[in-house]
Amino acid sequence: MQIPVDSFHLANGLFVALSEDHSAPVVAVNLWYRVGSANEREGRTGFAHLFEHMLFQGSEHVGANEHFELVQRAGGTLNGSTWLERTNYFETVPSHHLELALWLEADRMGALLPAMTQEKLDTQRDVVMNERRWSVDNQPYGTWWERLPALCFPPTHPFHHSLIGSMDDLAAATLGDVAEFFRMYYTPDNAVLTIAGDFDTATARALVESHFGAIPRGAGRPPLRSMEVPRTIGEWKRAVIDDDVMVPRLFLAFRSPVLGASDYYAGCVCAAILGQRRGSRLYRALVRDREVASDVSAFTWDLAKGADLFVVDATARPGTSAAVLEAAVVAEVDRLHQDGVTADEVERALALLETDYVSSMQAAGDRADAISKFATLLGDPSAVNEQLERYRAVTAAAVNAFARTVLGDDNRASLMYVPRTVPEGQT
């Protein structure tokens, strides 16, 4: 498998990657901005994501929600998402509508602010507060993805605070914040644009130049607070959360090598051996043999700066106590940490990772997103073609070295959810 990748910079600093492929009359336009919740200032948690909502509220030549309407009328799909270190926006359209998608993205990169109003901000603030209720506050275990990084990174670290944000901080956001954030971060020199699918490279190059070429560079961005953290957490941090849940669930996290580091790939293989699919160690031991868990998994968060997180997630079967669940997970982690893995286990993990990776390259939108990701986080869009080799280069010895340095008890953070205890005298 070879994904074609061509790339260049515009004079204003916009990085452009093109991946021409005529297998379906479909083209994906994908923009990554190097800004995420890590860039938020104190008192404005959740702002990067709220801002993402504002980008669908129109721009100089586009009305509120017209972005959605124009893309859907063209027969396309679209969305955006916010993460700790980036925000992305994407459309997949029938290929004869490529210019529409580019025009829409250029209009909001070049001229968002004329369309911003207090009413739109107030509406999207309420929408985001409802998103928070829906995905975090009114979901069992829903707070895990804001509690876990808070436990693993120190309070001053850009990854420590909540991505979706606190209700108070969301309430405090102003139109002035929108303007400042836009001018600072939504500039061509802080973005990566990928086009993947059915187009002609020379034509696309000209279209990108004509729509994005005149957008001025930014005036510079404040440096991020330092991302550097010690390689390990230095202790075993523990938090126990009483929640409206029926059974205990444990998240056990470790600081691990960042995306793209050579031992990152060993970490991916290690996660597959420990907790991916039914043949993994945790599934076989906890779900199948001992029947103490109904669900287990292990995965990396794929952070690219400072430290990544390697996470184990296990949900207890009814009747299993939090203590038994934790002991069972820890026993498997300790065994891996101390005794390592076999070459056979590595082979199984590599076979699964390979099928998954090739499968993830089928849709133009997914290919474009992967290319943007490698361009943004690793500075190299053609890394999309190197991932399989880097997985395949992982040996049992490399996984063992990873397990020895990462999975020890000096580098753990556990977040245990337990059913809320009813105070005495109540039923």
Place this chain on the structure above:
Amino acid sequence: MNAPRPMPGMPGPYEFPHATRFTLSGGLRVIVAPIHRLPLVSVLAIVDAGAAGDVSGHEGLAALTAAALAEGTEERDGPALTEACERLGTSVESGADWDDASVRLTVTPARFDDAFALLAEMLRAPRFSVEDVERLKAERLAELLQQQVEPRGLADERFARVVYSGSSRYARAAGGSPASVRVLNTALVRAWHTARYGAATTTVIVTGDVTPERVYEAAERHLGTWCRQVQTMSSVSATARTPTCAVHVVGKADAPQSELRVGHVGIPRGHPDYFAVVVMNAILGGLFTSRINLNLREVHAYTYGAHSAFDWRRAAGPFVIGTAVKSEVTDAAVREILLEITRIRDAEVSADELDLATKYLAGVFPIRYETTGAVASALAVAAIYGLPDDYFSTYRARISSVTCDDVLVAARAHLHPGALQVLAVGNAMTIAEPLAALHLGTPVVTDATEDGEDS
């Protein structure tokens, strides 16, 4: 500074992947759609053994049987089967929907023959050990227990129960309820497999980087002699619980949001109004730019999103509008939903709304089928519901031919404001009284922990 709004170019040609069909010596049907883009092959076996066929009291048997297929074969136990699949870089997913049981995997072409052999072994000679069946039952019961505090799943499950008559299979979840799952056992699983799984009820669909000849060879070798005679599916009675509106509140103390479901019994997949209803629903609540989503989200900011859908099944599945709204606006949100249902029945949609919906549905068609798995799933739907061979080549034209009048006729025929069931999972203390003021009936308040078996 940006250039003027661009005009579209000429649309490129598109054809849904061409499918070759053949029947094996034992009668099993095979569909192959070669797609030579990436080194991937997807295999999807569908069996006429879905949850719709569960008999009363044994709800969940079809789902349990399908899940147990992946737990080992006569030749190898669960761990050995899993190991064999995963060493080929794939895992087999099996499960039952309303109208079919399915087993699926995706693998690289070099490993296709070995993976196909394992899939065939699972279909023909599953192990069904007592330990595995009991464990899967316990996992389903654990899921149902957890659902008591998970508003979305709870709302879906309770909504089905208030929409359909207690005697309809659709009133209970495809996976079964606590009482029905508890009585299932290995003997019932074996009997279900014997009665329902065979060449006559099975279609194997293969899509991706493979030739029909290679698939024929593998299929004939591993499934050609499979010819056991089996029963075909019985039909579901999709009768409504009540002909009039009703309001139901499932209490969840201190919930910051109400998880809402509003709807009624819909229409079967084979209904002649299918295309008009799909377009009508897209305008009403199917798209981000639909009336209901724009109203509830972008105008009123009651919610993160609101959506409507007809759940397409062989018999009449539910029509449902789903959203989660801030508790204080529960009644106001229901009022807006009712207004939108009334509005789309009162007057024709605008030409502009029709244009957006039909262009979206027609245009997005190639984007939906970019993966081998999605093409296999589409061919499966066509096989399950007996759609004509030209279904995919004529789909876009049929969507585009729907008119404003068709939409109005479909809305009047298939939306029933007088039969709406409104269900909210939320803080009963604060939302029940405002909901009563909607005059759709006195809210019936229940509790998430009630098992809800009709007794």
